[in-house]
Amino acid sequence: MSRTPQSSPTPAHPPEPGGPSRHLASAHRTFSIEIEALQALRDRLDAHFDQAVEMLLACHGRIVVTGIGKSGHIARKMAATLASTGTPAFFMHGAEAMHGDLGMLTGQDILIAISYSGSAAELLTVLTVAKRMGAQIISITGHPESELARNADLHLDAGVLQEACPLNLAPTASTTAALVLGDALAVACLEARHFSAEDFARSHPGGALGRRLLTYVRDVMRHGDALPLVKEGTPMHDALKEMSAKGMGMTIVIDDENRPIGIFTDGDLRRLIQRRGDVRGLTVCDGMTRNPRCVTADTLAVEAAARMDAGRLNQMLVVDEAGLLLGALHMHDLMAAKVI
Structure with missing residues (x-):
């Protein structure tokens, strides 16, 4: 989820005498930046989020989530959360899609493409093929004017003012924002489907909850x-x-x-x-x-x-x-x- 710096990083100040250690101060700063990013994302949610949930609920195929790099890790987790909460989904690696894995995708599916920059070349190619197949596309980026955002059927803005990284380079706040946005989509679908603890247990038969709710x-x-x-x-x-x-x-x-x-x-x-x-x-x-x-x-x-x-x-x-x-x-x- 690499990004171009949009603002100057917050300087790291030395700890005050009697205050938290340098490491704790760094941790507090990271928490504060990421919390602020999530609060801004929450306040920015609009009708596009409603539309995304309705698209997912109406999907007759499966939800295919894709990404590259750190965005790929977020995409994998998003697919796993959707699948375990009643929305059939799987992860498709953006690079592997270029070498055969696009065969996983059908015209009945919805593709969720995650890229903070919105310009990852692999995902743009995947998007082109998916559109030809007739699949619907939801993009999650930090740049609403990016090529990925403009060419998707629906765009969700996961932009952040700055990363927690003091260099404002390593994906931190941006990946957290995308992760929570994915959780929000999964939970909204879960609630709309009236997904119960018993349903959850059927998806997790090997876990403690599955044993408790499926063993008679x-x-x-x-x-x-x-x-x-x-x-x-x-x-x-x-x-x-x-x-x-x-x-x-x-x-x-x-x-x-x-x-x-x-x-x-x-x-x-x-x-x-x-x-x-x-x-x-x-x-x-x-x-x-x-x-x-x-x-x-x-x-x-x-x-x-x-x-x-x-x-x-x-x-x-x-x-x-x-x-x-x-x-x-x-x-x-x-x-x-x-x-x-």
Whole structure:
């Protein structure tokens, strides 16, 4: 995002005695210049921004974002943000476009071309080919009278008064302005599409949010032969064998219709021993907890985890709408699935 200096750089003053260090003073100056650039850009936004958003929303193809140098880095990030927030987009390197990557572009697409100077030769060539294809073009430059700005269907002005670089050469404030302008376009499209947290999770299935919003109880519950099951009246000895064999720290007590009538846990066993001492002659019903906490299979796993945490439970049963047993959750299963 190279640019021609438009103003004299702000001189670097030595720090005052007792003030911030020279490095902190430089950082404060950089922050101030870039904040001022963003404030000026915000105040300058007009109907062109509205038109750009409407163009993106109406696009029947994809959004192709291109740039060279530092502008290329901004273009890559802009494409990634658009794609992850519900607007299909990808990055096309301005130089690689000249050597075959223009085949990525179709007449149904919108090309967003970023160049602070608005005169990058590669982008001007890309623009010419894109126009012949029938693609719409949005340019983002710091020079509204530049060739790229004048030949685009729509221009967004990302100009800044000065760079944070004391030489007023290295792209700093200008790249920040273009970056934030891209974020603003993506967020405006996100809101217009009513893009939800669930939509975001579908675009990020490997992330923590994806796991939290896409993982259901049915995905992590134990079922079938993995469930520790005993019938009402089962001798304590047999109930303990079932608990040990299945490794869930509990056994489920079911009736003849496969409805859970109770749960007998390690904690129940300890409490029963405290009350009764010798438990060898007892049945599982003497120590089980009746009316156990249950959840349905289509509940989000993170919601089930919250219920278990609130009730200080290590296990929770899974039932269908008729109350029939489907499976069981253990807190360790939720941790292994990285839901919590």
